Amino acid sequence: MNARKSALAKIAARTDTYADSYIPYDVEKEYGADVFGLKNMEHYLAKPVYKKLLETIHKGSQLDENIADDIAHAMKTWAMERGATHYTHWFLPLTSASAEKHDSFLDPAGDGIAITRFSGKNLIIGEPDASSFPSGGLRSTFEARGYTAWDPTSPAFIKRYGGVATLCIPTVFCSYTGVVLDKKTPILRSIQILGAQAKRLLRCFGENADARPSVTLGAEQEYFLIDKNLYMLRPDIMQTGRTLFGAPPAKHQQLEDHYFGAINPRILAFMSDVDKELWRMGIPAKTRHNEVAPAQFEIAPVFEELNLAIDHNMLIMETLRIVANKHGLVCLLHEKPFAGINGSGKHNNWSISVGERNLLNPGTNPHENAIFLTTLCAIIKAVDTHSDLLRVGTACAGNDHRLGANEAPPAIISMFLGDQLTEIIDQIEKGQTKASKADKKVLQIGIDALPPLPCDVTDRNRTSPFAFTGNKFEFRAPGASQSCANVNIVLNTIVAEAFDEIATKLESTPKDKFQSVLQSILQDIVRKHKRIIFNGDGYDNAWKVEAKKRGLPNFPTTPEALEPLLKKENIALFKKYGVFQEAELKSRYEVFTEEYRKKIKIEACIALDMAKTMIIPAVNRQLGYLSDDVLKAKAAGIDATAATAQANKVASLANSLSGAVDKLEAAIAASQKESVLISDMGEVRKYADLLEREVSDDIWPLPKYSELLFIY
Numbered sequence: 001m002n003a004r005k006s007a008l009a010k011i012a013a014r015t016d017t018y019a020d021s022y023i024p025y026d027v028e029k030e031y032g033a034d035v036f037g038l039k040n041m042e043h044y045l046a047k048p049v050y051k052k053l054l055e056t057i058h059k060g061s062q063l064d065e066n067i068a069d070d071i072a073h074a075m076k077t078w079a080m081e082r083g084a085t086h087y088t089h090w091f092l093p094l095t096s097a098s099a100e101k102h103d104s105f106l107d108p109a110g111d112g113i114a115i116t117r118f119s120g121k122n123l124i125i126g127e128p129d130a131s132s133f134p135s136g137g138l139r140s141t142f143e144a145r146g147y148t149a150w151d152p153t154s155p156a157f158i159k160r161y162g163g164v165a166t167l168c169i170p171t172v173f174c175s176y177t178g179v180v181l182d183k184k185t186p187i188l189r190s191i192q193i194l195g196a197q198a199k200r201l202l203r204c205f206g207e208n209a210d211a212r213p214s215v216t217l218g219a220e221q222e223y224f225l226i227d228k229n230l231y232m233l234r235p236d237i238m239q240t241g242r243t244l245f246g247a248p249p250a251k252h253q254q255l256e257d258h259y260f261g262a263i264n265p266r267i268l269a270f271m272s273d274v275d276k277e278l279w280r281m282g283i284p285a286k287t288r289h290n291e292v293a294p295a296q297f298e299i300a301p302v303f304e305e306l307n308l309a310i311d312h313n314m315l316i317m318e319t320l321r322i323v324a325n326k327h328g329l330v331c332l333l334h335e336k337p338f339a340g341i342n343g344s345g346k347h348n349n350w351s352i353s354v355g356e357r358n359l360l361n362p363g364t365n366p367h368e369n370a371i372f373l374t375t376l377c378a379i380i381k382a383v384d385t386h387s388d389l390l391r392v393g394t395a396c397a398g399n400d401h402r403l404g405a406n407e408a409p410p411a412i413i414s415m416f417l418g419d420q421l422t423e424i425i426d427q428i429e430k431g432q433t434k435a436s437k438a439d440k441k442v443l444q445i446g447i448d449a450l451p452p453l454p455c456d457v458t459d460r461n462r463t464s465p466f467a468f469t470g471n472k473f474e475f476r477a478p479g480a481s482q483s484c485a486n487v488n489i490v491l492n493t494i495v496a497e498a499f500d501e502i503a504t505k506l507e508s509t510p511k512d513k514f515q516s517v518l519q520s521i522l523q524d525i526v527r528k529h530k531r532i533i534f535n536g537d538g539y540d541n542a543w544k545v546e547a548k549k550r551g552l553p554n555f556p557t558t559p560e561a562l563e564p565l566l567k568k569e570n571i572a573l574f575k576k577y578g579v580f581q582e583a584e585l586k587s588r589y590e591v592f593t594e595e596y597r598k599k600i601k602i603e604a605c606i607a608l609d610m611a612k613t614m615i616i617p618a619v620n621r622q623l624g625y626l627s628d629d630v631l632k633a634k635a636a637g638i639d640a641t642a643a644t645a646q647a648n649k650v651a652s653l654a655n656s657l658s659g660a661v662d663k664l665e666a667a668i669a670a671s672q673k674e675s676v677l678i679s680d681m682g683e684v685r686k687y688a689d690l691l692e693r694e695v696s697d698d699i700w701p702l703p704k705y706s707e708l709l710f711i712y
């Protein structure tokens, strides 16, 4: 039996039964049990200390160093009571993962005695040897020092994997000279600037803007699950996260029977464990379901403050991977694990509130409507002006397979508003000309009330990258494996800019002119930027042509999509709002470009390796059998025409495969550009996939799509 067949036999022999026992579980008690949140803080801290910390968290004010020791001690006591022996500063470097370096609480006190200690300094600042993190030239390795600093707006929590409990302290990460090396710092800066501009805008509307602004995110996470026995036989998935070979199966998703289907018991057991792990860490996992592709699923939490939601999404991805392993499964977060099958995205549901007021909630009266429409127009302006930057945030090797393929939003950024809102936008565009004043259809902002907008109607268009969905925008282009940080840094900054520009105009407007000035500001925006609005089918090729006519950028691949990071006006934008310095943007460009190059190179090397050591040997064996058959048939005087034709067909494909492999090998050796490597890999795959259909099933070494996607 070949390894593939024995892996299948092992899966078939699984005997798990999931239906037998009911284990009581108290969600309310378990939720957040491993978070040093407000409830625990209040319990473990002296009242004045607690109050001061609360102020830091809510106002974003500097943490008073005098209380750091008290907080650290309380945190340690709490964490040790929950079984933790170590703590770590937990941060988000420029890779796609989170980072941690554990230190024990242990402090040897001589005489073979040890006490535990965790000081305020340990809490506030860490100094990991950071030389091996990508920095895009910002920090040479001899200046290895990097600093991590506590971000009190994201609470400390305990990770509990394999029975080991570790206190994790969310931190920002910067270099010795204060240059930002992580994804959290710019997120915090962008939240702050957007909040400030939102308050300023609300003040123009006569609102009391003392309330706390908050940017919120609900990130829907798609993923695949495959059986670990099969995974172990696929070096491509193990090393690159996706299949570099695999003929399309006869049945994939065409019957549309997987989406929202009844959840397989083994998968459900996995999902239930994931939910419990997440709830324990205070992550509000809410929905779970089968997705469109076979073996594809989704988890979505309830939306939270953006900074926290980003941390939580990182933990969701990690938890999915770890819990999958416990169930003999492997979780694939790659954007396109299987060619020809739907890929995985991460829908970024975003909105901005000040106090209780969500600026994207249309509201019920003309005043609220006016704030909503102003926000909407600001976002239209922001997205149209900076669609290239939004695309930057979604650029990575994996997502290139998704954007522009037939199930994901295209690489062209456009906005979907739905018919009703689009009609309102049209009315704003027509404006209050004398002729149209009589026209009842022309909306007078601040005077007329909007018709109620049914929020679910706007959710239907699944092909738009950036869709209004009732009281939030859903950005669907981000890839499943990506951190939400990059796109939201951009989104916050560009919307802040638009708010800023509108507020600047409104602030200098006398009260009696407010309504007409506002109307003309919005009219102006719609006139200039309505080209970004597109309610049609984003998958349609006609849209590509139309978008080009409208002058909308289209960057299908990562290298070109990253270019805008270096544009002068973009550098100026981030600098103006204090989100990035020029050097920080350049370093990001370097890091992301390098990552892309390395990933493509790794894929090319793995493809070459698998072709040479797994596929060609199997093909040769098949050829050996076939030629034996021909010889035997001839010796026995049997008509060998069919066997000869078969052998010749395989031989011819084998020759083509071998030629393609040589070409790929030469391209790798010559360090050819990524586009060459991608195309050469494609050639190797083409012949390998054709051969998968010719070679005896008993010999073929790689688990097939029909097995990877349907057996768990």
Ligand code: ADP
Binding pocket: 216, 217, 218, 219, 220, 287, 300, 301, 302, 303, 304, 347, 349, 350, 351, 358, 459, 471, 472, 474
């Ligand atoms: P779908 O897009 O699949 O219909 P849902 O309607 O369930 O999904 O919502 C998707 C996500 O949007 C959830 O995480 C939800 O909490 C989040 N969400 C809802 N309202 C807001 C909001 N005001 N700001 C940010 N996210 C929100």
Ligand code: MG
Binding pocket: 220, 347, 474
């Ligand atoms: Mg959605």
